Amino acid sequence: MALLTFETAMRLLTQKKHQAVYDLAIEALRKNEKDPLAFFFIGIIASDHGQFEKALEFHAKASEHAPKNARYQAFHAKALMALGRTSEAKLRADTAAAFKTDDGFVADMIGSVYSRTGHHALALPLFRRAVRLNPKWSVFHFNHAACAQFTGDVKTAKSAYKKAVSLEPNFYRAWFSLASLETQTSDNNYLTKLESLFAKVGQDPDGRLFLGHAIAKTLEDLGRFPESLDWLEKAKAARKKRINYNRHNMTEMFAAATHAAQSRQRSQAHDVTPIFIVGLPRTGTTLVDRIVSSHAKVASAGELDLFTQLVERETQISRLNAEPFFSSAQSTDLQELGDIYAQQIAGLAEDATYLIDKTPMNFLYTGLIHQALPNARIIALRRNAMDACLSNYRQLFALEDRRFDYAFDLEDTAAYYRAFDGLMSHWRQTLPDDRFMEVGYEDIIHDQEVQTRRLLDFCELDWDPACLNFHENAAAVDTASSVQVRQPLYSGSIGRWQKYDGKLDGLKAALGALADQ
Template sequence: MADLAIENVTLRRAATLIAGGEHRGAHALCLAALQKGEAPAQALFLLALIAAEHRNPSKVLELTDKALQIESGHLGARAQRARALLALHRQAEARAEAEAAAALDPRDGHVLDTLGVVLSRTGAYQAAAALFRRATARRPDHADWQYNLGSALQFTGDLAGARTAYEAALKARPDHHRALSSLVSLSRQTEADNQVAALEALFDDADPDPDPDPARQQHLGHALAKSFEDMGDHPTALSWLERAKAGRRRAAPYAIDRDKALFEAAAATAKPATGGYDDPAPIFIVGLPRTGTTLLDRVLSSHPVIVSAGELGDFSLLVKRMTGTPSSLVLDVETFAAADRLDFAALGRTYVERARAAVEDGAGATAARVIDKMPLNVLNVGLIHRALPNARILCLRRHPVDSALSNYRQLFATDFPYYDYAFDLADAGRYYALFDRLVAHWRAILPPDRFAEVAYEDMVADLEGQTRRVLDLVGLPFDPACLAFHENTSAVSTASSVQVRSPLYSTSVGRWKRYGDGLQPLLDALRAEGIDIPD
């Protein structure tokens, strides 16, 4: 018993050092414990935590596998293993590991939160929310856990519950910028009821000269822009967007030539579909973000035989894995060039299996159609048609200025390089031109009953007519439930998670006209690329 006490003291000290960011000392203590044979599973788990802090998921996986060989019921190790699988883009395995660990009834708040994060990021939002609730019940004052709960509840449509969780996060930590910006996203801000003063104060704290925090700046600045938009002051909103993005733009300068090469490589992947997997189930909704992709997804997935798997990255990940290219990016010129040698039937079959499995509550297993609404799949259209020749690909289109502006207005993940064009208005315009030319290429070479464009403005003007048209394209009869898409109770994880809970509105059509002269760099860039700008 005395030896056990020593083991616990040693590793408790290591855990305390890890919590304080003192990884070197913690690492030494864990190695010493292993050398003495003291609680080896726990020592390996703590080493995995250190590897996770250093963003080394392969090492985390190695260490947690060793820990679980010693102690299969170590739930902390199982949670970190699931997190590592997620970081390695092995989503299906990550979700399965998290579900298996959750079934063992974990009680530790950190384990519950970690498993919740994995389930949330793999689309199991209801299950994630349940775990976050259990974590916050143990620690109501843990701001990050409350924020995670709020995010999961927002995705499931429980906006009142999300508000309560965000407010609890702010009560625990008033400077929690993500909770504050998320709270702003839940409702329209007014002159009488807004968070502008709190947001501005936090933004100033996030912008010390000369070392700003780009992530905090983005969240707070975007929330301020949204607030001023709600109150009708669009020029001020635009100025806040510029301030919000300045730090990130300096940290990661964008070069349009990189995306130009990527789009050209994507266009070259289109060849006759002769050896794919003949399953008609998949419906791909592609396009630029914030151009109506979520609206179309909700409309179609309200049909009784269609389910949505959300925004899957699986097709790109499978192409990357099957080509075996060594580059660090999933979508890149090298991978597109190598894709010509793929076994397209195997690619299509594996993709369908994963897409069906990704639907929460198992609804994808028997559905006649399964939607994947990853916008970036617009780059994969040529490969999708070769792997799944019977799949339908629906590309959302929107007014060029509204399209580029909506991307500039969007807060994308700060560590996701594919949206770096959205940090500058002119870059957003040039990127739109690349997108426009690629879609014209797909339109010219793919069968019109497999690739079709859908205009956002047309959907807003004639929802029933466009819904009937699209359902005819995918080979299904019209169902009135599609017109009541706002009553759809399934989860939504996109920036439209609040809007799609309301009936259709037209206020986003022609939004760009409210911003005045501030959009001149965008207009100039579009015109320089030969893009016509309708009134």
């Protein structure tokens, strides 16, 4: 039998010969029960098969037996990240980063863990190193570009996105990011190139999605709103057909969410008070995050998505399987789960006494959050229904995240909004008003100081004038609003739906009376 070497195992993995690699690793462990390379490859095999707990176990063994190996430490960090153990992942990334690597893939992996834990300033030099080590890998340039964008360096982001598409002309995600980075003008746009790529992409649903969204965004920037909507429909059609969205499943999910509400009233001794900012995506959640996190006592973890990951780990049930997920969550020890959450976020808060978890979709889990963390503040964003639905339809969400499947069709989006509005009414009636509040996006735009004071009062924070100058906040932003929130407030997106020359009449009819709210 051949010996286990890095090169041999990697070659076999590229050929999908997992069993052969596993056999080599087991044989290596028979000879040396502490062989880190064997544990490393068994960890990769486990991860490839979706066995993330097992993957963590084996990657931890590899890093334990080779503590100064950057690759093993990086994969250990990635395995922790896959299970939502963000604080531990960040610490393990620190360990990996301490050992300079000449492997661009390892540098990129450490940078990705830093980026996913919200430490974009730490990620940047790792992405730069990856690009230097492997300058012809387009994905390294893309990751560098995205990180630079999150930190507000639009010039570097633009250059890196351009490098990515020059190396890989069919890198559709990079083309979309490039078109989305800045407002396109008649003298400076990629419309001709994007239309040419779209004509050649065939029926590839992901390619059509990225390119069609990029074209739609460009046309919108150019003031051609009805055409923009037509392109969104073209962009989404193939993937919409593939996902076969089921509104009944959505209705069941919202119904299951209402089963959790009442607090188990207990005292808490957590050092950091969580502030959850929730709501439909693209309704001002990032704006409120920036306003409140500009306060001297508040830090932001961005879109942490930690709470539901902890519930999934405890119940062993996916959040997408709504009814058993909520039912099992109710029978778990939510107090203990809240304590685990508090421990996980403590390292992210640094010197702050409040930490923002801005995961918009937590609006579904608000009742569970209140039970697990009754001292947490929950701020729910509201926005005009027409603008909210249009903005969700316009947004290109993470393709692997099935929670956003409603956004491939305007009427499905309207149905989702109606369910969301009903759930907000439920939380309003069942949760204490000193723990749950709603704030209107339009109200913030029209009366920034009054709404800012209201937000700070709700969180029991003293007035801090820095909150009015949120656009000067230097912290990274890793959402679709990363460019906008670095600018002062503007009202241009209010009433945007009216620019589409009647093409949204179907949406308005689907919303009914809510369309005017």
